[in-house]
Every structure is written in C-alpha cells, then in structure tokens.
Amino acid sequence: MVNSAASITNPQVTAPLSPFGKVLPSLAVITHIDLGNATLDELEQLTRACEPATFGKNRDDVLDESYRKAGKMDPDCFSLMLDLSQTNLKKTICDYLLEGTQKKDIIAEQYKLNVYSEGSFFKPHVDTPRGDKMFGSLVIVFPTSHDGGALHLRHLGHEWIFDSGQALAAEGQTSIGYVAFFSDIEHEVAPVISGHRVTLTYNLYFGDSGPVSMNDAVSALIEDPELLANGGTLGFGLRHGYPITDDLKHVYSALKGSDAIVYQSIRALGFEPALYVYYHDWSKLSLGVLVNKVVDFPKGIFSDDDDVLTLGHDEGGIIVRQSSGWGTGRAPSPRFGGKPEPMEWVTPMRNFNRQQADVSLWYGNEASSNRVYGDVCLAVRIGKAGDRLAFTTVAEQNEAGRKRQEERRKWRGY
Ligand SMILES: O=C(O)CCC(=O)C(=O)O
Ligand SMILES: [Fe+2]
Structure with missing residues (x-):
C-alpha cells in the first residue's frame, strides 16, 4: 500500500449536475466545482447528481445499501482537470508497489467518482479484477472536509488505516490524498460521520511491457x-x-x-x-x-x-x-x-x-x-x-x- 497527501494545488472536477440523478446529455446542466474550495452547497449538488453506487458481486453489479452506501458518477459524466500524468503518482506507485522487473509501465484507468456523504460506507470487500493485467486500485481523495470515512486495508492479519479526513486537514496546503493497493487486499470504508468524502478510483493495469x-x-x-x-x-x-x-x-x-x-x-x-x-x-x-x-x-x-x-x-x-x-x-x-x-x-x-x-x-x-x-x-x-x-x-x-x-x-x- 502507498498512501500520502500529495501536493497538488486546486484539484478541480467539472461535473454535469442534475437533480434527477443520471444526466442525459441533452438535459445536462454543466457545473464546475473547484474541489479545492468547494462550498457545502456545491458538494450537496454533487451528491444529488450521483447515482447510488453498486459493487461487483460474482460478475454482477449489485445495489445493496446495507453493504455499500455511497454516490457514484461514471467517467462519461464528468471531466477532471486533474491529469495523473502531470503528477508523479504513477512513478510513486511503481516505486513502492512494484518490484524488480514489474517496474514498468502502469496504466491507470479512471473508474468512478464517488461521494461518501454523512452515513456512507463500504463494507469489507476485495475489488473485482477487470482483466488479467489488473493488479490493483488507486483511490484519490479530494480535499473536501470530512470526518470518518477512513479506509481500512487488511492483509493476513495486518491492518493499515488511511484516515483521509484527518490527513488532508493536517496538510498545510491544498492537497489530495491517495492510496494504492493490490487487488487481493481486503478493504473497507468506515462510515462518514460528517462532511463529504469525494474520491476518484482508478483501476491499475500492467502496461504491455509489464x-x-x-x-x-x-x-x-x-x-x-x-x-x-x-x-x-x-x-x-x-x-x-x-x-x-x-x-x-x-x-x-x-x-x-x-x-x-x-x-x-x-x-x-x-x-x-x-x-x-x-x-x-x-x-x-x-x-x-x-x-x-x-x-x-x-x-x-x-x-x-x-x-x-x-x-x-x-x-x-x-x-x-x-x-x-x-x-x-x-x-x-x-x-x-x-x-x-x-x-x-x-x-x-x-x-x-x-x-x-x-x-x-x-x-x-x-x-x-x-x-x-x-x-x-x-x-x-x-x-x-x-x-x-x-x-x-x-x-x-x-x-x-x-x-x-x-x-x-x-x-x-x-
Ligand atoms: O473510497 C475508498 O477509499 C475505497 C473505495 C472502494 O473500495 C471501491 O470503490 O471499490
Ligand atoms: Fe474497493
């Protein structure tokens, strides 16, 4: 696992927002939110624009709010000004997570935007691998204030906790938090007590030279x-x-x-x-x-x-x-x-x-x-x-x- 609060100034997300959930292009209201300085009102709008998040169970996507309660937005419904290739994140993941001859190209595929508002959580699970070359997941946490919502990662009796709300609040400058972990790591998002935990998840693949x-x-x-x-x-x-x-x-x-x-x-x-x-x-x-x-x-x-x-x-x-x-x-x-x-x-x-x-x-x-x-x-x-x-x-x-x-x-x- 790697985690940190990387210093990236003013990460921004632009999201088409609609009170009806899934946005149809013709009805879309295009709104721009600066996630480095989002107001409560903007975050509530973003929450409302999300659909309930499903999770992968035996090849199906299942909606079960006793297991996962969060909002999600598919990548075709938002665009980001955060460009991973402009950061050193892929290099950091490569240096910390991969070893020896695996240290080659990493492909990070943007997967979902999620909003965990008060009472949201995701019970223990392992991510469903999408293809043979997928080796892990990357979660980016934006600097929107939140309490609770710590990510717990567990493997063979060891547990690591990334409390993004605390870590980001402790940073002097506007930063994003990130965690990358292997696909076989069980993880869980603890309930959010207050605020909004806005995340972006990526699937991590080995490139062709992997x-x-x-x-x-x-x-x-x-x-x-x-x-x-x-x-x-x-x-x-x-x-x-x-x-x-x-x-x-x-x-x-x-x-x-x-x-x-x-x-x-x-x-x-x-x-x-x-x-x-x-x-x-x-x-x-x-x-x-x-x-x-x-x-x-x-x-x-x-x-x-x-x-x-x-x-x-x-x-x-x-x-x-x-x-x-x-x-x-x-x-x-x-x-x-x-x-x-x-x-x-x-x-x-x-x-x-x-x-x-x-x-x-x-x-x-x-x-x-x-x-x-x-x-x-x-x-x-x-x-x-x-x-x-x-x-x-x-x-x-x-x-x-x-x-x-x-x-x-x-x-x-x-
Ligand atoms: O938000 C997180 O920290 C983890 C989310 C997660 O486990 C998932 O989307 O599969
Ligand atoms: Fe997960």
Missing part, C-alpha cells in the same frame, strides 16, 4: 556476465504473505501474483527456484543462511562459535553472503568450514512471512539473548557466467544438507 516479459527480464539478468560471475544464488523477497508452518512445501502451490510469476518465469528458463527461510545474522549484516524449513532453534547456550549461521547450517542450510554492498567483508564464524555462497538480492526481502525465535547465543565472548529473524524468499542457484545452467541442483543441496545434519547429530550425541 510482467508478461518477466521471462525476458529474468533471462537478461542472468545473461549479464558481471552478475555473480562465478555463479551463486539470486534472491527474490516474496511480495505476498502465506501461512507458514514448519516446512515450506505447501507454499509452492499457494504462490500468488508477482511471486507466482517470478517462480514460473525462472522455471521456464530451466533453473530451479526454491523457497527458503533466510535467517539473518545481525552481527554480520551481509551474511545469512538459507534453510528449507523453519528452524526449531535450540534453547540454551551453546559452544563459543555457535551463531545463527552455524545453527542454520547444521540444519542443512546454505550460508550465503551478499556479494555487494555494505558489510560484505566480515567473516562468518570459524566453525563454519566452507566459503559462503555469493548471493545477490534481485527484489528486496520483505517481512510479511517473518519467523522469529528467541535464543541465547554467543557473540564475541558474551552470551546474550537474541531474537532470530527468518524471512521467506525464493532463491535460485545459477552457474558461472557463460555456463549458467550448470548449477548445483536443489536435490544435491538437500542431500549435502541432510548429511551435514546427520554429522552434527552424531557430534552432539542426539
């Missing part, structure tokens, strides 16, 4: 001889949240949206993307360990050189080192024999699927209580430049991990 070309984008990335020249691991942070239990097997078939596209594109190129929990080593920032399950970290203090990395490695994990960026020079624990595998993050790690555990570990010569964090990602092994498909397979890695785990068990005596 994720359909993901295969090409991933293949261009892998063909770059400077990227992991000697082979290594590419990491993709997951964009969506999934219910995680102790292993990750069930997540493969549940992958959604851009996560599914990345996964399929990589497989189509002959590589083997796999899901891992990436446990961070906070004391050595560029290092981490990829484990194909949630690690049940032991309680209690271990030997001197136990740390998150070695414990993860003992569980069959692969120690990886970010190959560029800050902190890349620090060494892993001496007990870990092999060299960490170089890793490049293609899309940043997100914490939607965070696993955490409290452990007591040795850092330097002091035992301390630590919270260990693991985030789920897709990782792909690639061979060296020129021979990218010569990579260690997931089965080979798992076998090596299993042997290591067995050795550690013997060594620890359990």
Whole structure:
C-alpha cells in the first residue's frame, strides 16, 4: 500500500449536475466545482447528481445499501482537470508497489467518482479484477472536509488505516490524498460521520511491457556476465504473505501474483527456484543462511562459535553472503568450514512471512539473548557466467544438507 497527501494545488472536477440523478446529455446542466474550495452547497449538488453506487458481486453489479452506501458518477459524466500524468503518482506507485522487473509501465484507468456523504460506507470487500493485467486500485481523495470515512486495508492479519479526513486537514496546503493497493487486499470504508468524502478510483493495469516479459527480464539478468560471475544464488523477497508452518512445501502451490510469476518465469528458463527461510545474522549484516524449513532453534547456550549461521547450517542450510554492498567483508564464524555462497538480492526481502525465535547465543565472548529473524524468499542457484545452467541442483543441496545434519547429530550425541 502507498498512501500520502500529495501536493497538488486546486484539484478541480467539472461535473454535469442534475437533480434527477443520471444526466442525459441533452438535459445536462454543466457545473464546475473547484474541489479545492468547494462550498457545502456545491458538494450537496454533487451528491444529488450521483447515482447510488453498486459493487461487483460474482460478475454482477449489485445495489445493496446495507453493504455499500455511497454516490457514484461514471467517467462519461464528468471531466477532471486533474491529469495523473502531470503528477508523479504513477512513478510513486511503481516505486513502492512494484518490484524488480514489474517496474514498468502502469496504466491507470479512471473508474468512478464517488461521494461518501454523512452515513456512507463500504463494507469489507476485495475489488473485482477487470482483466488479467489488473493488479490493483488507486483511490484519490479530494480535499473536501470530512470526518470518518477512513479506509481500512487488511492483509493476513495486518491492518493499515488511511484516515483521509484527518490527513488532508493536517496538510498545510491544498492537497489530495491517495492510496494504492493490490487487488487481493481486503478493504473497507468506515462510515462518514460528517462532511463529504469525494474520491476518484482508478483501476491499475500492467502496461504491455509489464510482467508478461518477466521471462525476458529474468533471462537478461542472468545473461549479464558481471552478475555473480562465478555463479551463486539470486534472491527474490516474496511480495505476498502465506501461512507458514514448519516446512515450506505447501507454499509452492499457494504462490500468488508477482511471486507466482517470478517462480514460473525462472522455471521456464530451466533453473530451479526454491523457497527458503533466510535467517539473518545481525552481527554480520551481509551474511545469512538459507534453510528449507523453519528452524526449531535450540534453547540454551551453546559452544563459543555457535551463531545463527552455524545453527542454520547444521540444519542443512546454505550460508550465503551478499556479494555487494555494505558489510560484505566480515567473516562468518570459524566453525563454519566452507566459503559462503555469493548471493545477490534481485527484489528486496520483505517481512510479511517473518519467523522469529528467541535464543541465547554467543557473540564475541558474551552470551546474550537474541531474537532470530527468518524471512521467506525464493532463491535460485545459477552457474558461472557463460555456463549458467550448470548449477548445483536443489536435490544435491538437500542431500549435502541432510548429511551435514546427520554429522552434527552424531557430534552432539542426539
Ligand atoms: O473510497 C475508498 O477509499 C475505497 C473505495 C472502494 O473500495 C471501491 O470503490 O471499490
Ligand atoms: Fe474497493
């Protein structure tokens, strides 16, 4: 989700107004309202010119005022002086919402003008996707004073609230509020207590150069001889949240949206993307360990050189080192024999699927209580430049991990 109050001076809407609701062109009364300075009377006129808003239910548009109470005006009944291409909104949405190779063209299709006056609301719902390429919605809230009418967005137990009435009132200059969110986000407009919440909704689509070309984008990335020249691991942070239990097997078939596209594109190129929990080593920032399950970290203090990395490695994990960026020079624990595998993050790690555990570990010569964090990602092994498909397979890695785990068990005596 992105939201903000963008500074745009005097957004204006021109609307044909009629006391009869839907305006027929021949009967239309053309009125112009400056939504940056609208009077109460103008807003009431705008409200009256709207039709009751319907909502999409099983492919039908349904009118049910116990579910959605608001006014709507179709785009052929108004024209706006707000031109999205004159703002940086599409760029902002692209920067915050889209990742990696999806960061291309966005098409924002004007959908409806809505007026939520006193007592209006829209109960929890997800927007009906209009076509394969639709990935989300954008709501613009004009600076007309209102109390209540906050937009609540919910996803996997998280909730974000955008109280446009408060946010816009707090802005020093005339501004619009905006929220953009993915199509699978449940959202709700709380009842408007007073005033008028005037919004414009857009359907957001990927342009032609969007994720359909993901295969090409991933293949261009892998063909770059400077990227992991000697082979290594590419990491993709997951964009969506999934219910995680102790292993990750069930997540493969549940992958959604851009996560599914990345996964399929990589497989189509002959590589083997796999899901891992990436446990961070906070004391050595560029290092981490990829484990194909949630690690049940032991309680209690271990030997001197136990740390998150070695414990993860003992569980069959692969120690990886970010190959560029800050902190890349620090060494892993001496007990870990092999060299960490170089890793490049293609899309940043997100914490939607965070696993955490409290452990007591040795850092330097002091035992301390630590919270260990693991985030789920897709990782792909690639061979060296020129021979990218010569990579260690997931089965080979798992076998090596299993042997290591067995050795550690013997060594620890359990
Ligand atoms: O007005 C809003 O903030 C959201 C409206 C909405 O959910 C919709 O039009 O589908
Ligand atoms: Fe909606």
